[in-house]
Amino acid sequence: MFQVENLSKRYGEIHAVDGISFQVRAGEVYGLLGPNGAGKTTTLSMLSGVLKPDNGRILFDDIDLHAEPVKVKQQLGVVPQETALYEDLSARENLKFWGGLYGLRGSELDQAINKTLDRVGLTARAKDAVKKYSGGMKRRLNLALGLIHEPRLVLLDEPTVGIDPQARVNILDVVRDVAKSGTTVLYTTHYLEEAESLCDRIAIMDHGRILAEGSLDELKKQAGEEETVTIEGNFEAELVRAKIEAVSSVRLLSAEQGRAVISTGGSGEGAVKLLESLFGADLPMHGISIRPPSLNSLFLNLTGRELRD
Amino acid sequence: MRTLILMVRKDLIRKARAPLGLLVVLAFPIMFSAIISMAFGGGSTPQVYLLVENLDDNLLGKALISAMSSEQMGEYFDVEIVGEEGLSRIEDGDASALLQIPENFTESIVEGKPCSLSLVRNPAQGILPEIAEQVSLVLTDILDGGSKVLREPMDALAPYVLGDSLDMNAALVSNISVAFFDAFEGVGKYLNPPVITLSSMSVGAEDAEEEEEDEGGAGVFQIFLFVFPGISVYALFLVGDLAMRDILTESEAGTLRRQIQGPVSPGRVLVAKAAFSASVAFISLIMLTLIGWIAADAPIDLLGYLVLSLALILAVVGSAAAIYGAAGKLQRGAVIASIVYLFLAFSGGSFFSIDGMPGIIRLIAPISPFYWGTQGYKALLGQGASLADILPSVGVLSAIGIVLLILGGMLLNRNLVRGGGA
Ligand SMILES: Nc1ncnc2c1ncn2[C@@H]1O[C@H](COP(=O)(O)OP(=O)(O)OP(=O)(O)O)[C@@H](O)[C@H]1O
Ligand SMILES: [Mg+2]
Numbered sequence: 181m182f183q184v185e186n187l188s189k190r191y192g193e194i195h196a197v198d199g200i201s202f203q204v205r206a207g208e209v210y211g212l213l214g215p216n217g218a219g220k221t222t223t224l225s226m227l228s229g230v231l232k233p234d235n236g237r238i239l240f241d242d243i244d245l246h247a248e249p250v251k252v253k254q255q256l257g258v259v260p261q262e263t264a265l266y267e268d269l270s271a272r273e274n275l276k277f278w279g280g281l282y283g284l285r286g287s288e289l290d291q292a293i294n295k296t297l298d299r300v301g302l303t304a305r306a307k308d309a310v311k312k313y314s315g316g317m318k319r320r321l322n323l324a325l326g327l328i329h330e331p332r333l334v335l336l337d338e339p340t341v342g343i344d345p346q347a348r349v350n351i352l353d354v355v356r357d358v359a360k361s362g363t364t365v366l367y368t369t370h371y372l373e374e375a376e377s378l379c380d381r382i383a384i385m386d387h388g389r390i391l392a393e394g395s396l397d398e399l400k401k402q403a404g405e406e407e408t409v410t411i412e413g414n415f416e417a418e419l420v421r422a423k424i425e426a427v428s429s430v431r432l433l434s435a436e437q438g439r440a441v442i443s444t445g446g447s448g449e450g451a452v453k454l455l456e457s458l459f460g461a462d463l464p465m466h467g468i469s470i471r472p473p474s475l476n477s478l479f480l481n482l483t484g485r486e487l488r489d
Numbered sequence: 490m491r492t493l494i495l496m497v498r499k500d501l502i503r504k505a506r507a508p509l510g511l512l513v514v515l516a517f518p519i520m521f522s523a524i525i526s527m528a529f530g531g532g533s534t535p536q537v538y539l540l541v542e543n544l545d546d547n548l549l550g551k552a553l554i555s556a557m558s559s560e561q562m563g564e565y566f567d568v569e570i571v572g573e574e575g576l577s578r579i580e581d582g583d584a585s586a587l588l589q590i591p592e593n594f595t596e597s598i599v600e601g602k603p604c605s606l607s608l609v610r611n612p613a614q615g616i617l618p619e620i621a622e623q624v625s626l627v628l629t630d631i632l633d634g635g636s637k638v639l640r641e642p643m644d645a646l647a648p649y650v651l652g653d654s655l656d657m658n659a660a661l662v663s664n665i666s667v668a669f670f671d672a673f674e675g676v677g678k679y680l681n682p683p684v685i686t687l688s689s690m691s692v693g694a695e696d697a698e699e700e701e702e703d704e705g706g707a708g709v710f711q712i713f714l715f716v717f718p719g720i721s722v723y724a725l726f727l728v729g730d731l732a733m734r735d736i737l738t739e740s741e742a743g744t745l746r747r748q749i750q751g752p753v754s755p756g757r758v759l760v761a762k763a764a765f766s767a768s769v770a771f772i773s774l775i776m777l778t779l780i781g782w783i784a785a786d787a788p789i790d791l792l793g794y795l796v797l798s799l800a801l802i803l804a805v806v807g808s809a810a811a812i813y814g815a816a817g818k819l820q821r822g823a824v825i826a827s828i829v830y831l832f833l834a835f836s837g838g839s840f841f842s843i844d845g846m847p848g849i850i851r852l853i854a855p856i857s858p859f860y861w862g863t864q865g866y867k868a869l870l871g872q873g874a875s876l877a878d879i880l881p882s883v884g885v886l887s888a889i890g891i892v893l894l895i896l897g898g899m900l901l902n903r904n905l906v907r908g909g910g911a
Contacts, residue, residue, distance in 0.1 A: 228750040229749070229750060230746055230750055250752045250753065250754060251752075253750065253752045254752035258747065258750040258751075260747060260750075262743050263743070264742060264744045264746065264747040265742070266499070266503060266742075267742070268503045269499070269506070273502065277499045278751070280491075281492060281495060281496075281751045281752070282751060282752060309506070325747070
């Protein structure tokens with residue numbers, strides 16, 4: 181239903197988005213997973229029609245966003261990364277305005293407001309001015325404003341950033357609930373666990389490009405059968421590099437001061453050799469962990485970096 | 490149309506929740522005019538007798554004195570330069586007030602150090618010292634604003650002002666003009682606490698509440714009508730400014746961007762904001778009109794009043810759109826607006842009747858929309874003019890309004906909306 185073709189955006193020298201293409205199917209939760217600066221917000225800004233792409237097309241049910249912006253935007257709900265609310269108005273008044281903007285009227289609007297307030301758990305505080313809300317409440321209202329008109333596709337830009345765990349669980353529940361009711365969701369995040377637990381399909385993004393795409397299982401397959409070993413300790417990157425290169429059939433995925441990740445190469449033998457040489461070597465380590473194939477190891481494989489907060 | 494109403498309504502509710510700024514702006518012309526008319530109404534026109542003790546014999550001290558004793562101020566002020574004896578003369582009830590310019594006045598301003606003008610009032614003279622204070626406050630504000638905006642150019646000038654050398658070579662001149670340019674670029678710091686303040690105190694006993702409410706009557710109203718239209722026109726521009734400022738507030742809050750992500754075109758959002766500014770200006774105008782009505786003694790041409798008001802509102806909204814569109818940033822826009830409006834108000838005769846001003850001022854006054862607004866209302870309220878008589882005002886204001894509105898719309902669109910409102 182939502183098709184993005186060869187989309188690009190530059191800011192001066194920076195290729196914020198560098199020729200990405202993907203499709204979001206009706207009813208699915210599609211994740212854009214990438215670290216800070218990957219180009220997620222820039223992508224969403226173009227998809228929501230506020231930023232003009234340098235290149236590429238955006239189609240919604242075969243209608244070009246550029247050709248008929250208002251018609252397409254009517255079908256979208258947008259939840260920006262930074263909360264954007266009228267602080268002098270109450271939650272109900274905010275919802276009333278945004279609902280009205282999308283064409284809801286009268287009793288239909290009232291029902292939508294009540295339902296949405298209930299969904300995000302703000303019914304009890306609905307009449308208070310937003311400026312009196314806590315950070316988590318503002319985030320929930322921010323989410324609500326993108327859902328009030330029951331859009332067919334909702335674009336969510338890191339809706340859980342910077343809030344406490346409880347509010348985060350609440351927001352994730354709302355997103356699941358929205359998806360279950362048939363709304364298509366495009367969800368950007370830099371949290372692996374969120375992408376894994378929420379999304380039907382995931383695109384891994386970095387430096388403005390999509391590096392891999394697929395369902396969680398497909399992506400894990402791409403990651404291969406290789407376990408990864410992460411070591412932490414008091415060492416220089418160079419030292420680890422030298423030690424690991426001496427071991428056959430294993431691969432150093434990343435090495436930095438105090439932390440390195442190594443792939444076992446998918447064989448039990450490789451894992452044993454690696455551990456032997458690690459313990460035999462004179463490496464001051466204080467932690468070691470072995471992980472099954474995951475999005476993180478795939479990301480590492482693709483970028484040489486870990487996807488961490 | 491529905492969307493438009495929805496957006497304007499939302500803004501009006503928001504304004505109603507936080508009306509303080511608007512109320513202050515609206516109270517200003519009423520109080521200012523009332524004070525002036527109470528002082529001058531009733532036959533004789535008593536003058537404010539102001540003593541000035543200048544301890545600063547540098548440039549700005551002299552400039553301040555010449556401002557106070559200029560021809561325009563001369564309408565209301567009698568200024569006498571005094572020495573140390575000033576204070577005792579106020580205590581003796583010899584004058585309305587004493588303005589003291591501190592020793593290091595020029596130096597402080599040029600170097601950006603805080604300094605304070607002080608005004609010693611003689612309470613026995615009732616309203617007159619009040620006027621002296623109000624005027625000094627306005628002057629202080631202008632000086633303070635100027636000194637901040639022009640901080641860097643003044644730094645460049647400092648050696649020349651404070652020293653004796655006046656070696657203005659080309660390099661210096663270009664340095665200074667670059668510095669002035671930068672000053673207008675970086676006016677964000679303007680919102681810092683004031684550098685120059687006015688401190689005021691009274692001397693002597695408060696007992697002498699003297700005879701001042703003499704015959705009054707029509708005289709008071711006449712003076713009121715003389716002053717009120719100009720100040721009201723100024724206030725209306727400030728009202729439009731406050732309302733248009735909201736588009737930047739929304740841009741910074743992210744709600745502008747969010748609206749454009751909705752099913753509306755950017756142009757619609759801008760039109761809605763202009764309509765909101767016009768609504769606020771209209772409501773304000775009604776409030777000011779009610780007051781003007783009470784004071785007017787002759788019948789007023791309603792049609793003329795309405796048409797002139799609509800033209801004025803157009804000019805108000807257009808000016809604000811152009812200023813904020815050009816500024817692109819909230820703080821910069823606010824500073825530019827206050828400077829531009831003060832300048833236009835002074836040169837357009839909003840504060841002081843331009844009839845008594847030097848020829849050069851009368852020559853440039855017609856470039857100011859304030860001039861046309863003020864003249865139009867004065868004619869309608871005070872001289873029983875009809876729509877036909879004020880058509881020039883209506884025409885000029887509408888033309889200014891339309892041109893600026895188009896220009897401002899384009900600038901706002903380019904600077905705010907296209908950038909995603911971020
Ligand atoms: N307005 C702008 N002007 C210049 N560069 C920009 C602008 N907006 C984004 N960028 C650059 O584009 C790149 C992508 O930014 P973007 O905000 O899309 O990343 P993101 O994936 O949303 O990151 P985050 O997780 O931090 O929100 C970054 O390098 C950023 O510095
Ligand atoms: Mg982002």
